[in-house]
Amino acid sequence: MIFDCHGDIWTDVTVQRDNGMKDVIKNRHLNRFNSGDIIGGIFVLWIDPPHDKNPKKRLVEMISATSTEIMENQDILKIVLGKEDFDKALEEEKLAVIIGLEGLSGIGDNINLLNALYMFGVRHASLTWNEENLLATGVRGNPERGVTALGEKAIHLMEKLGIIIDVSHANDKTFWDVYEKTTKPFIASHSNCRALCNVKRNLSDEQLKAISKRGGLVGLNSFNEFVHLDKNKQDLKHLVDHLDHMVDIMGIDHVCFGFDFFDFLENNTTDDFVEGDTIGTKDFENASKTHNLIAEMKKRGYSEEDIEKVSYKNFYRIIEELI
Template sequence: MIFDCHGDIWTDVTVQRSKGMKNIIKNRHLDRFKKGNIIGGIFVLWTDPPHDKTPRKRLLEMVEATAAEIMENQDILRIILEKEDFNKALNEEKLAVIIGAEGLSGIGKNIDLINALYLFGLRHASLTWNEENLLATGVRGNPKRGVTELGKKALHLMEQLGVIVDVSHANDKTFWDIYENTTKPFIASHSNCRALCNVKRNLSDEQLKAIRERDGFIGLNSFNEFVHLDKDKQDLKHLVNHLDHMVEIMGVDHVGFGFDFFDFLENNTTDDFVEGNTIGTLGFENASKTHNLIEEMKNRGYSKEDIEKISYKNFYRIIEELI
């Protein structure tokens, strides 16, 4: 069983429903999830390009589409609102889904909207995607700018409510500002290791140690450009090198999966962050290919217990502690 801590599923739901389609998860995702033994994940509200120019409008569109999809698909979905819902989803053989937010630019300066999103079902959020906003600074922002005073208030409210704080996409200053202005475990839902692939979206060993110190969690990201700078080495074996490094630095109890598959997204969205044409990490292109990853882990000596921890048990601990 695998819990994927980052998927842009609500983006696909919003795009396809705007074209008149329904049952997007059943028709476009469920088969791959079943083939990949994926039992659920964090599905994020993300103000996807080109809609990032009007984030408040896009957030409302996504909430509307997400709510409609959930109401029409309660036979396959259980939204995790409290920790007991994870096991209920397993018992009911439904997808265990956390509603997340990949950036909170859509709330503008009104942090009280976090309360509204929480009542809607939000249990996870990052302050930013790649952009600067009124709360904090993503990896494409000013490296000297971090979390704002308003952002600190947002972090306090998130911890108070039981919303998991995510540092993926944060620039370095924002990462350390979050570390300094939170008290509970936080996660990097979909990031790799800068020591193996030196890009801004990956994390340094010092950041990995800080997440471990806070009893947090990092999810291995399958995006090929975060695997290796050499395109010829953007493959499954080099991806699993990141997993090995995470385990070496943090210990097996703080590592999991946040695959960030984007094979289903449209080009006007992916062109904003993808360089050239790509089919993803070779050997691990979409959610149906997780058996390749598990086999590579077995070949490297990961025990059955370790694989279960990394696949879902470590994140289940985060759910139990924070939600």
């Protein structure tokens, strides 16, 4: 059983529903999930390019598409508002889905909208994607700029409500601001190790240690450009090297999976951040290939208990503690 802590599923739902498709998850995702033994995940509302020019408008469009998809597919979806919903999803053999927000540009300066989003079912959010916004700064923003005064208020409200705070995509200044201004565990849902692949989206050893010290999690990211700078080494074995490094630095209890598969997204969306002509790590290109990852972990000596922790138990603890 695998819980994937990051997927752009609601983006695909919105795009495909705009094109007239219904039951998008059944038609385009469910078979891969079943093949990969994925029992759920954090499905994020991401203001995808080119719609990031008007984030408020896009957020409303995505909420509309997402809520309609959920209402029409309650036979396969269980929205997780607390650990009892996760348990019930497993009992009913439905996907255990946490509604997340990948960046809060869509709320503008109105942090009270977090209350409305919480009531809608949101239980996870990052302050920013790659951009600067009114709350914080992503990896493409000014390195001297971090969390704003308004962003600090948003963080405190998120902790009070029970919304998991995510620092993937934050620049270093925002990361450390979040660390200093929070009291509860937080996560980096889809980030790898800068020591093995020196890109801004990956985390330094100091950041890994800080998340572990706080009781949080880091999710292993499958995106090939975060695996290795050498394209010939953007493969499953080098991806699992990141997992090994996380475990060495943080301990097995602070690692999870946040695969960030986006093989299903359209080019006008992925062109904004994909540099090469491939978007998949060799032998681990999509959600159906998770058995390859588990096999590699077993080959490296991970026990069944270790694998269960990384696959879903560690995140279940976060659900228990935070939402």
